[in-house]
Amino acid sequence: MGKHVRVLAFVAVLALAAAACGGGGGGGGTGPTGPTTTGGAIKPGGTLRAWMDTDVTAAFDPQKEYFQVSFAFYRCCLLRTLLSYNGKGPDQEGDKVFPDLAAEMPTVSDDGLTWTFKLKQGLHYAPPLQDVEITAQDFIRAMMRTAKPEVAAGYSFYYSVIEGFDDFAAGKADTITGMTAVDDYTLQIKLTQPAGDLGYRFAMPATAPIPPNPADPKAPLGVAEGHDDDYGRFLVASGPYMFEGSEDLDFSVPAKDQEPVAGYQPDKLISLVRNPSWVADDQDDLRPAYVDAISVEICPGCEQEVAEEKVANDEIDHIFTNGVSAQTARKFSQDPNLQDQYFVEPGSGNYYLAMNLAVPPFDDIHVRKAVNYAVNKEGWRRLSGGEASGEIAGYYTPPSLLGNLLEGYDPYATPNHEGADSPEGLQLAKQEMAQSKYDTNKDGICDAPECKNVLSIGVVGRVAEAQHQLIAQNLAAIGIELDTKNFDNSTAYGKIFDPKNHIPFSVFAGWLQDYPDAYTFYFFPMYGPSILDQYNTNYSMTGASPEQLKKYGYEVTEVPGLNDKIDECAALTGDARVQCWAEAEKILMEDVVPIVPMIWSNVEQIISSRIVNYTYCLFDNQMAYEQVAIAPELQ
């Protein structure tokens, strides 16, 4: 049974009931867009009750988890890192990192290769290790676990810049030579090349300290020793909360005989309680941590619409996800009693159409530019659900990651973003196409055989298929005839992940930040050296070398790229770095043009009326659980 069928059924039920009850007319207009906090008296206490329809991806193993939802739980609640975020939105420095376990921002040597972190003193882990102080060696232990091949960490590539990291991973060294605990409270990190965003990388959960095992002080990975597959269920917290039952963890027995925490039951429950070791105020000024406990029901595969109704009914407080059903969004945005419980937030992600630079006709920049002019972005967004689904993108990287330096920049703007569906847009597209070698008679319509039956990969689903058809119709107006094929997600990705498949065009690509720096948008999909044999996400082959093109069997021998610019930006810090990324963006959009940017996605959130001080975290794109409180009268 298709999920949309079930959704429609529930919608029908709601509509029926509303009609039967003589539901009054909606207030009209849309819900509040943008505010990141709501007011109300704040009093610590109460239990925050949440729901999510999917579990985390690796049972809370901080090295393996590579998922925004788990990042959110770590950041708000479970794990502190050297640097971290304030849990707020774009207008409140939510995209910056601040000292967390570090006492201050790190000092960086002039050559950018040595970073020194000073740690706060006197901080301890959660029970049962409440007597163990957090020290510099614990961060090295976390990095060793990140490098260890058997653990199969999710994003260890971010730490390859640390001297000796790769050697340790390859078993050539016993330690990571570039990481030194100068003393208990000083950590020095040496890099092989400058990485201006290292601060962000040390705000990722994989870098959170792993405590030593008091019962086995020599264990290289401390309490994580023997838990290569399942450390998440034995996690020792350093944040304001811990898994319920953490105090019962017993690290004195062999790993295989240890009982996991009761507060995390995969696919069922996350139950967090206060960590008695956590010290507020001067030791953690990032997390007020108002609520006493957080209880999250995990219900994989369940009807989200039922959970949304429970939020409206105040039975649960929040749904931990990236969106709500269209019916619920309408209900919350139009009902005066619910409007202040509905939020549309920037999502730190984008959607784009990918053109393969190594496959004709997309090897011609004029064709790629013509496609940019031709696509009706407004129509595409309307099919996605309208304005709430995102802001129409004039370029690739979300504006906040470029310091909003490119405000108003849209090199392929058409009236109302309607592309070839507007006369002016069609004219612009044809003018561009006329300059292409594939338009032999220069009438603005591609007439070369390369423009016939161009394979275009999409995904199944009512909305996605309609969007695919719209794009096909737009491109047909300039002579590009798409052979549209829609597959389930897994199959579709399987096709575009393999550079040997030579997929010319795909219409379902999107990207999401790992941390608020444009590097995470460029390093994977736009950087030639990142092209992989399997699971490749540079679908356009941007910046591929002639050797790579030959290796993957392309006839085109050269494609444009901006590898040097990416290398240049990656080494910079501060404002110069942001400026550099903005310049890279213009190169990407005007000289390379591997994509058609569609939208910068939004995140819709609904909350119960119990929540006060609603705050949205730009890093993990979720409500910040450590910032919100329960209304005193409802605790």
Next chain:
Amino acid sequence: MIRYMIRRTLFLVIVLVVVSLFTFFVFVKLPAGDPIARAVGRHPSPELVAQVRKNFGLDRPLWVQYWKFASGMIPWPGLFLNEKVYFSYRNQTSVKEQILDRLPVTVALTIGAAVLWLLIGIPIGIISAIRRGSLLDRAAMIFALIGVSAPIFWLGLVLLYVFHFRLGWLPTAGLPKGQSVLESVAQGYFVLPWFSLAITSAAFYSRMTRGNLIETMAEDYIRTARAKGISERRVIFRHGLRAALTPVVTMFGMDVAFLLGGAVITESVFQLPGLGQYALVSLYAADFPAVMGVTLLGAFFIVVANFIVDVLYAFLDPRVRYT
């Protein structure tokens, strides 16, 4: 009887082997998803891909992979659903632990619903059969028609919306934290799921009972019984119903066994953490060990239910003997 038991046990083993082979073939040779893709993140090095493949045991020859799963079917400590083999790709937990944790929810859902549909369906079927053509019969058959036609997910959502969200008479979807399944049953959390699941089956059972009973009541031996002067009530319940229920018992055994393998839709609508929900999510995530575990359990339930039904036949129908 002993020979019969041995034969049925062998049959059980063969069914499980065939099912496991089929499941293995479908998932390994015709995979709908890629478990590696989910586990390796967005930019996996070839070394990471190889490591995860090794961690999942997917680097071994096919027959070795199959044998590892097959040995997990052997009901012997250390082998049965061995935690090293039946270890979820998706959430790094033991499949056995998950199944044992979820089984009580599915059992409670199934038993409650089964009792309900029998209590509703069979009496309606009997009344319709003996009052054939009456207003009651017509009303009962309209109920049956609606019940059979109503999709479970729709019915579940309607019941939930009306009886919880609008009227507040019955508890919400989901189970309260920290309570046993029995406590949840006692607090009424299963009432709506039971009815949602039972109404369709009750409708079907009532039609089946009615049809069988009408047919049976036309048999010669029923006429003979009446000719002997046996009371009509005794004719219906002792002679007629007993034979009419034989196919119902067959169906009941299969239905219960099927549901024990997971009532996917009902668990999904009512947010019950049962086996069906587990199977569904595992399927979506190409979590082969979990799918294999649940599939084998489902097959086991069906074979055992068949066996129980066969035994019950002999009690219901004296002509049946164990051969």
